[in-house]
Amino acid sequence: MAYRPSKSFKKTALGSGAALLLAALNAPAALTFAEDTYHSYKIRQSSYRIQYGSWGLVDLPEQYRINAMHAALLHTGKVLLIAGSGNNQKNFDKGTFDTILWDPRDNTFKKIPTPEDFFCSGHTQLPDGRLLVAGGTARYEVLDGKVTRAxxxxxxxxxxxxxxxxxxxxxxxxxxxxxxxxxxxxxxxxxxxxxxxxxxxxxxxxxxxxxxxxxxxxxxxxxxxxxxxxxxxxxxxxxxxxxxxxxxxxxxxxxxERLSVDKQDFQGIKSAYEFDPLAERYVPVDPMRDARWYPTLVTLEDGRVLAVSGLNDVGDVVPGDNEYYDPRTKKWTKGPFHYFPTYPALFLTRGGKLLYTGSNAGYGPKDKGREPGVWDLRTNRFTKVEGLEDPDQLETSSSVLLPPAQDQKVMVLGGGGVGESRLATRRTAVVDLKEENPVFRTTARLPQGTRYLSSVLLPDDSVFTTGGSTDYRGRSASDIHKAQFYYARTDTFVAAADPTVGRNYHSEALLLPDGRVATFGSDPLFADKDNTKLGKFEHRLEVYTPPYLYRDPARRPVLGAGPQEVEWGGRATFKAADTGRVRRARLMRPSAVTHSTDVEQRSVELGLTKTAGSVTVEVPGDPTLVPPGWYMLFVTDADGTPSEAKWLRVKAPPARPAEPQPEGPQPES
Structure with a gap:
């Protein structure tokens, strides 16, 4: 007789089979859960943090969540986050413009009345510690097919x-x-x-x-x-x-000459303001001569500011009309003529010339103004710098003046093709401006092709890089959840802890006075891999704590009382315990960053002498190396562990009175 299982056996077998089938179906999810649980456990371990550092989200109350397009560290230690209309035409039409002031010491926030739309403006640090904000949005773009009036x-x-x-x-x-x-x-x-x-x-x-x-x-x-x-x-x-x-x-x-229904681009404004960090408000100054949207502002050795490029009041790239701002008179004057695409990366170099790395952000023809070069403002001579690999992929790239600034080496990292190109490059390259005929030389490659990479100088002379995406505005879920350190001495990238939040277009990162790195923003085009859902602006604020802050905190260098001002070529003495541990001193200029562009940050090596209870630092006497303004002073030990920063203002020495001339005729020389 053939064997037939009992009803109870059938139920048991069917139940076991279903359970096995369910387990098989859920195996990937279970495996992912297990991996996530283990990863969460691993990254909390001290050994992991000492090697890779860690990330943490800041509790950001809903009323302070803005589309942060711009970020600047002020000498009060607070961070100014500017949205303006925040790439949101509804806000623009309503006249709703936002600025938030964040204090990272206690994670408190404050709303700042914002008089105009500073969305896609330019900004730079002024000698007295104010932040110059110039340009912004006069009109949002109207795309092809939607223009109804010529x-x-x-x-x-x-x-x-x-x-x-x-x-x-x-x-x-x-x-x-x-x-x-x-x-x-x-x-x-x-x-x-x-x-x-x-x-x-x-x-x-x-x-x-x-x-x-x-x-x-x-x-x-x-x-x-x-x-x-x-x-x-x-x-x-x-x-x-x-x-x-x-x-x-x-x-x-x-x-x-021509009035049409072609696409109408964003249009800029002429308005300019100084943000006062002490009064915590915007103060109007004279408007620029040209309207600018997406301009670069760079502070020069004499404290003046050069405003370059941008879209003008009819939506065209400014054809080459640049202008100076004098913070003493609060007025603008005509500058040297040269064409650049929008948000060009311009670095003040020794001797007063500007290096244009070719990095830029978005507007301008493919074949105009994109070649790197050294720009002499006095003669208006532009000398091209050759040797850059993937020169057609400089848009949305990152550029930094490598530490220390005395080495005069500037690095370009990543980037993509012009406009909505899918191209992205792993290329990095460094130019040594001390050479008689400087050229870019290819250096260690990024782990993958990256646009919108944030690059931040750290007190230990490393460059921390994070975020970005492999495609235009993070298209096709291409955000890169990776971070790494670049060490110039060995020309190597070393992995850091992975950030939680992806960052692409309209994102920023900057160094805080306590040695951490804060990251903001991101404006993805889509919210899914198939590009079917529109993206939402990223409001989460994430802070990275580098490995050097997980070493023995009791042995971290500490700076005590000292002066708040020093002249070029001058000395400043600070109280300090255990000065035997102090090996190096750096002046680090605070960031003013947007669109992967931060031409402010620089790290200057200082002369250092020590006594039993104090350290004395000596500031270089070259204003092209140390532009006037407020800096963070860090000292580090042999391992690169930094102190918390002391704020120190570098200013020009008082002008010497003219020597009296003797009366009567003088002998010929």
Whole structure:
């Protein structure tokens, strides 16, 4: 007789089979859970942290969660996080602009009234510790196919030498055919200039003076009042200003060559402000000469600031008009002419020239202004620097002046192709500016092709790099959850602990005075691997604690009381216990970072002498090496473990009074 299992056996067997099947189906999830549990356990171990460091999320109350586009460390130890409208047109339309001040010592936050849209502005540290913020957003882009009214740039002319003319937003311009356009912003046109001409007749006799009036000009973006094809123009024409009468109507008019329904880019503003770290507020200063969106601001050796590039008030890349800001007069003046794509990485080098590494962020043609070079501001001579591998993948790359600054070596890391390219490079390269004919030389490669990489100088002379993505704006879930240290002396990358939060476009990282690194932001295009869901801005704030802070805390160098100011070439003495452990001293300039661009940070080696209870540091006397301003002073031991920073302001020595000249004739030399 054939064997038949009992009903109970069938149930048991079926139950066991189902359990085995369920276990098999859930095996990957169970394995992942086990791996995650073990990883969570492992990264909490002291041995792991001493080797790799650790990451921690900051508890960020909901009312302080903003789209942090810009981050700057102030000499109060607080971090200014600027969103402006935060790449959110609804905020822009409502006039909702945000800035948050974060104190990392106690993780407290404060909202700062924000007077204008500083989204995609430029910023730099000023000699007195204020932060200059210039430029921002005047208008959001309108993409191809969504432009319904013809628009473009119009030049407004004023032929009156007697008065300037201001036309308010909404002023209408009428074409010869009767089509009307309206100004989208206020525009002020200066007075025309009177120029005198001298002519000579027969015999060289001078004829009476003749006066010529040269019209003044300003630019404004205009848009057709009505939608439709009637607003399209392809030929140059003169436009009357509706509402002006008499001489004003004759003297003031518009000129435009082409008004179209092509894509309309973001447009910049001219506004400039200084953020006062003590009063914790924005203070308006004179506006720039040109509107700028995505500009770079770099502080020079004399304390002035050079503003470079950006999209102007009609959405074009500024064609090469750069300008200086003087913090003493709060005014702007014309600078040397040179074209750069937006957010160019420009570093002040020894001797006062600027190095353009080729790193940039986003706007400009593929074949213009992208080659690295040394720019002499005095002569306006630009000398190209050759040798860079993957020169077509410099957009969204990172650049740093390697520590110490005295070595004059600048590094470029990663980057991608222009625009929405899928290209990303592992290339890193270093140029030694002390060489007679400097060239880039390829150095250790990144673990993988990386765009939007954040690179932060640390007090132990390493470069901490973190985040980024392999594709445009983290497309296809390509964020890189990795971090590493770069050591210039050995030309090697060494792994660090993995960050929890992915960072790509609109992300930042900076060094804090306690030696940690804070990371902010990220603006992914999509939220899933298949690119079907729109991404959301990353609000989480994550802080990295390097391995050097997990060594014996009792043996960490400590700086005591000392001065807050020192002159170029001067000395500063600080109380210190166990000075035998102190080996090196560094001045580190605080960051002002956005779009993978931080031209502020630099680490300067200091002379160091020690006594039983104090250390004395000597600051180089070269202002091109140490631009004026506030710095973090760190001392480190032989292992690179840093003290907490002391804030020290480097300033120019007082001007010497002119020596009295002896009276009477002087002998020839």
């Amino acid at each position: 628009g473009g740039g119009m030049r407004v002319k004023n032929e009156s030498p007697d008065k300037a003319v201001t036309l308010r937003k909404g002023t209408r311009f009428r074409s010869p055919s009767g089509v009307e356009y309206q100004a989208k912003f206020d525009v002020t046109v200066p007075r025309a200039k009177r120029e005198f001409e001298v002519t000579y007749g027969r015999g060289g006799r001078m004829t009476p003076w003749k006066t010529k009036v040269v019209a003044a000009e300003a630019r404004v973006f205009v848009e057709a009042v009505r939608a439709g094809a009637q607003g399209l123009t392809t030929e140059a024409a003169q436009y009357e200003v509706v509402g002006l009468k008499g001489k004003d109507a004759d003297n003031v008019y518009g000129l435009a």
